[in-house]
Ligand code: SIN
């Protein structure tokens with residue numbers, strides 16, 4: 351199988367110049383891995399390296415686009431310090447993306463930045479929510495009409511524990527297997543989901559098919575075992591970047607990660623024909639949004 355992970359020696363969050371090969375690899379759904387790029391914690395921030403940093407009632411800790419911290423435990427001073435740490439990661443992630451992919455600038459939409467202090471392997475979830483199974487990211491309640499999901503991750507584990515992923519086969523290979531099995535899109539069902547407020551807007555055929563891929567992959571244990579894949583330990587003190595709506599991925603173990611999501615209209619890519627929207631449209635033979 352073609353290499354799905356591209357290692358990059360860059361250590362600074364500011365790439366010296368955009369590199370057409372890295373850009374094409376990323377837009378082909380590969381994972382860019384920066385083993386020498388670390389997010390530095392201040393000594394005082396080490397106190398946040400505990401699952402207790404999270405409010406037990408919340409799923410995640412996040413800093414929203416407006417700068418509000420959600421899901422954190424602790425008093426006001428601790429919450430301000432945690433927001434500053436997550437905000438600093440956001441700025442570095444944005445600097446990295448701006449320097450690697452300068453044409454995206456002004457077209458990116460900032461999503462919340464998350465801090466995930468929980469141990470991956472101790473979480474048990476329903477199959478659909480279980481990110482230990484290979485999948486492409488798709489949101490059931492927030493249709494995105496083909497808008498891209500670009501993510502920057504950093505492993506900040508203080509004990510050298512890697513965050514171990516499995517990285518699967520190229521998007522088109524996945525789509526060719528699961529599109530024939532996808533339930534057909536029904537507009538009346540999409541309208542019902544919207545009327546019932548299960549979706550925040552009308553689910554498009556694109557969004558329906560992306561969820562069918564996500565669910566088809568996760569529900570198929572035979573596929574999980576047999577699909578072409580590579581285990582990938584992302585080292586403590588490293589960064590990786592991918593389009594998570596395109597790169598087939600699963601997280602097997604690890605603890606303490608920061609993650610920044612950015613959204614991009616697919617027509618603003620360097621190569622719009624590489625997007626999941628373009629691939630699914632070509633494979634299905636009709637417009638999907
Ligand atoms: C995911 O997007 O599936 C989870 C990634 C992670 O927690 O490392």
Ligand code: FE
Pocket residue numbers: 481485486487594599
């Ligand atoms: Fe995911």
